[in-house]
Structure formats: structure tokens, C-alpha cells
Amino acid sequence: MATEVRGVVATGAERPVEVTTVRVPEPGPGEALVRVQACGVCHTDMQYRDGGVSDEFPFLLGHEAAGVVEAVGSDVTDPVVGDFVVLNWRAVCGRCRACRRGRPQYCFDTHNATQPMTLRDGTPLSPALGIGAFAEKTLVAAGQCTKVDPSARPEVAGLLGCGVMAGIGAAVNTGAAGPGDSVAVIGCGGVGDGAVTGAVMAGARRVIAVDTDPRKLEWAREFGATHTVDAGRTDPVAVIREVTDGFGADLVVEAVGSPRTYEQAFYARDLAGTVVLVGVPTPDMRLNLPLLDVFARGGALKSSWYGDCLPTRDFPTLIEMSLQGRLPLEKFVTEQIELGEVESAFGKMRSGDVLRSVVML
Incomplete structure (x- = not known):
């Protein structure tokens, strides 16, 4: 049964984003359902909103996120329910020519969830960078979930999902x-x-x-x-x-x-x-x-x-450095906001008033 949550959707190029109902299906094979706790507002989200990435509207925005795994597909052994994870947009395949040569950070066949998230009327949504995390819950490929130390603050951990890691x-x-x-x-x-x-x-x-x-x-x-x-x-x-x-x-x-x-x-x-x-x-x-x-x-x-990163290698290490006080990730967070303030955050980003606005859910 699909779950209904609130999410931030871009319906057309350069139109203000909307907070609306999003239907998130139960995870199927190779998928994971994540309860999003925090998601940074990235320039890439604004590019999606403005039509600068593609014209596959409507978009479910948000991708720089951390949260807790709520359910997984029947064949998924990692992550497990309850894991605190940072989401990434390059789930490696393990089979392409880059992966076979021991260079998974260059994987040429990264993947996302198979099932679409939709609007209430059934309209499929295009999740930003295959994630769509300006939502209370999101469906991703299991490989997009990287387990990190749960003592990390979600608004800090999620930043590794894109810009800071890059x-x-x-x-x-x-x-x-x-x-x-x-x-x-x-x-x-x-x-x-x-x-x-x-x-x-x-x-x-x-x-x-x-x-x-x-x-x-x-x-x-x-x-x-x-x-x-x-x-x-x-x-x-x-x-x-x-x-x-x-x-x-x-x-x-x-x-x-x-x-x-x-x-x-x-x-x-x-x-x-x-x-x-x-x-x-x-x-x-x-x-x-x-x-x-x-x-x-x-x-x-x-x-x-993406900073030529390998999430399973880099995310846990950088989180550990942050917890030890050797990596000041918290300095990147200028403000914490709610879902309804994403459009305003885009304006602050354009004017250079913020380093990162982070949506807290």
C-alpha cells in the first residue's frame, strides 16, 4: 500500500514550487523506503525548478538528505530497517566496466528506484537526482543508502549527499x-x-x-x-x-x-x-x-x-571526522527551515545570503 506524505514539487519551469501530497509506494526488489529527517537546499534543486536540467516535470525536489530506513524490498539485506543513512545519487552497479576494473566511483550504470512516486492523481514524479527528498518519506534504490554513525546530526550528515562531498x-x-x-x-x-x-x-x-x-x-x-x-x-x-x-x-x-x-x-x-x-x-x-x-x-x-567519491568509503569516514571535531560540517548550515520555505530559500541562494538552508522534517 502506498503512503501519502507531504513533498515539494516543481510543476513547470520557473514556477514557484508547491507543497503537495505525494504517494510513495512500498519498496519492491532492490528498493528502500526512507523517512527523511533533513535535506539541504542545493543549487541543483533550483536548476531542476528552472528547467535547466530537463523538461520532465513535475519534479519531486531535494536530494542532499539523511534519514532512517523504514522498510526495504524482500531481497535487500543492506541497509536494514532502523539504519541511519545518508542518501547518495550514484548507487554503483558492481558490473559495469568501471566497477569490474576496481573503480566503482566512476560507475557508468548507477541506478535509482524502479517504482515511481506520484501525485495523488497518479501523475508520475521525476525525483531530483533519483532521490526526491523534500518529502517526509522517499523511495530510493537500496544502494543509494549509506549507513553512518547515528549520533551524527541529520542536518549535518545530509550535506555529504551532494555539495559538500563534491x-x-x-x-x-x-x-x-x-x-x-x-x-x-x-x-x-x-x-x-x-x-x-x-x-x-x-x-x-x-x-x-x-x-x-x-x-x-x-x-x-x-x-x-x-x-x-x-x-x-x-x-x-x-x-x-x-x-x-x-x-x-x-x-x-x-x-x-x-x-x-x-x-x-x-x-x-x-x-x-x-x-x-x-x-x-x-x-x-x-x-x-x-x-x-x-x-x-x-x-x-x-x-x-560528485567529488569522485565512493559513498560507502567516504561518508562514514567523513562523519567520523566530523564527530571527532576534525571536519566542521556544521559551519555549512546557515539556517534550518520547513518544507514550505523552500521557495524562499531559493531566493536567498540566488542573492548569496546563505551557504546552506536545510529543510528539517
């Missing part, structure tokens, strides 16, 4: 930041500050935060940035070079997703340095770099998928 992973997993490195991060929202945090965790000697918003630069300092650059007032490439003895940074994380800032990242790195793109571009964007410059500078140009 940023930390961009610096640590994709960029391989290490002790003594110089790391520059361009764009200091939730993902960028995650990258700042990851660089600090990795022991970087210099962490240079770049943004045009003074508030975001102050947030970056709180996460451990040793230097900040207001790109609206000065040339960030020149400042990064000055801070790094004229050489450029060992690693530059681009957390904006635009050709202009990517070009800045490219020229702000040291010879044989690394650029990691974790900011999400739009389909119309194009990059124009002299091929000779690409050849002459050497190093690596990488893209980071």
Missing part, C-alpha cells in the same frame, strides 16, 4: 591535494568551501579562496583559507601567482562552471599543476584555449564527478 572530493580525491601543496579555489559557495575544507584536511600549506562576494570570502576564511582574493577588484591569476612565489598553485579547483573562471584556473596553476572542474556549466558554454598552452604547461585538466 567539494571535498574535488580537492582530495580528484585533485589529490597533499601536505605542503598550494591550492586555489575559485567560487566559494557550498561546493567551493567544501574544496577549501578538503585542502585544509589534506595539509595544504596555502589555501587561496577566490570569489566576487566579500561574504563568501569571509566564509572561506572560516573554513581555513589562508588567503582570499576579491576577483571583482583584482586579477585573481596575478594574486595567486604572487602568493605562490610567482609559480602558480599546485591545484586549482574551479567551482563556478564558466569559461571565464576556468581560463583563470588554467593560467593560475603552476607548470605541471592540476585544474579540477567541479562547477557545473550550462550546455551552451564553450572553452577556447590555445592548444600550445595546454601542451606547454603540462599537468592535468580533470573533471570531478
Whole structure:
């Protein structure tokens, strides 16, 4: 029997979201029903609302979530009922060519729940990133549930479900930041500050935060940035070079997703340095770099998928670090809100007034 819950639904491009009744089916094979406790408001949710991801409306928004497993399909042995889990949008298949080569973080056949959640009239909903967690309960693939220490606060734990993990992973997993490195991060929202945090965790000697918003630069300092650059007032490439003895940074994380800032990242790195793109571009964007410059500078140009994370490996470790006081996840939470305040949270996100609004259920 399906369960009726409240959920936040986007019915059309750039229309205000609605809190409405959502029908959630009992879990079938390979599925899990999760009672959502907290879900962060991410830029990706706003992109779904605005029609920037696809036109498969209506969308059930929300994906950066933590909660408790209430039921599982008959064939599911992990997770089990009662587990406290962080939801992820890359449930690995274990069978594709990446998984078979021991690289499940690059799984090419990730999956979601098979059964659709619907509106009361039976209209199927498209869950954001296969999760749909701006709802009191959601149905996901069992592999999208990662068990973590239940003593973690849900509003903090859920942030690993997307933005913060993407940023930390961009610096640590994709960029391989290490002790003594110089790391520059361009764009200091939730993902960028995650990258700042990851660089600090990795022991970087210099962490240079770049943004045009003074508030975001102050947030970056709180996460451990040793230097900040207001790109609206000065040339960030020149400042990064000055801070790094004229050489450029060992690693530059681009957390904006635009050709202009990517070009800045490219020229702000040291010879044989690394650029990691974790900011999400739009389909119309194009990059124009002299091929000779690409050849002459050497190093690596990488893209980071979800911080190249493996949830079963990374989520429990990062939660443990948070509980030990070695990872300040709580600093990412600007405010706690209710389901009916998601539309307002989008406005605050656009204006840069929040790092993360978190819906509490």
C-alpha cells in the first residue's frame, strides 16, 4: 500500500514550487523506503525548478538528505530497517566496466528506484537526482543508502549527499591535494568551501579562496583559507601567482562552471599543476584555449564527478571526522527551515545570503 506524505514539487519551469501530497509506494526488489529527517537546499534543486536540467516535470525536489530506513524490498539485506543513512545519487552497479576494473566511483550504470512516486492523481514524479527528498518519506534504490554513525546530526550528515562531498572530493580525491601543496579555489559557495575544507584536511600549506562576494570570502576564511582574493577588484591569476612565489598553485579547483573562471584556473596553476572542474556549466558554454598552452604547461585538466567519491568509503569516514571535531560540517548550515520555505530559500541562494538552508522534517 502506498503512503501519502507531504513533498515539494516543481510543476513547470520557473514556477514557484508547491507543497503537495505525494504517494510513495512500498519498496519492491532492490528498493528502500526512507523517512527523511533533513535535506539541504542545493543549487541543483533550483536548476531542476528552472528547467535547466530537463523538461520532465513535475519534479519531486531535494536530494542532499539523511534519514532512517523504514522498510526495504524482500531481497535487500543492506541497509536494514532502523539504519541511519545518508542518501547518495550514484548507487554503483558492481558490473559495469568501471566497477569490474576496481573503480566503482566512476560507475557508468548507477541506478535509482524502479517504482515511481506520484501525485495523488497518479501523475508520475521525476525525483531530483533519483532521490526526491523534500518529502517526509522517499523511495530510493537500496544502494543509494549509506549507513553512518547515528549520533551524527541529520542536518549535518545530509550535506555529504551532494555539495559538500563534491567539494571535498574535488580537492582530495580528484585533485589529490597533499601536505605542503598550494591550492586555489575559485567560487566559494557550498561546493567551493567544501574544496577549501578538503585542502585544509589534506595539509595544504596555502589555501587561496577566490570569489566576487566579500561574504563568501569571509566564509572561506572560516573554513581555513589562508588567503582570499576579491576577483571583482583584482586579477585573481596575478594574486595567486604572487602568493605562490610567482609559480602558480599546485591545484586549482574551479567551482563556478564558466569559461571565464576556468581560463583563470588554467593560467593560475603552476607548470605541471592540476585544474579540477567541479562547477557545473550550462550546455551552451564553450572553452577556447590555445592548444600550445595546454601542451606547454603540462599537468592535468580533470573533471570531478560528485567529488569522485565512493559513498560507502567516504561518508562514514567523513562523519567520523566530523564527530571527532576534525571536519566542521556544521559551519555549512546557515539556517534550518520547513518544507514550505523552500521557495524562499531559493531566493536567498540566488542573492548569496546563505551557504546552506536545510529543510528539517
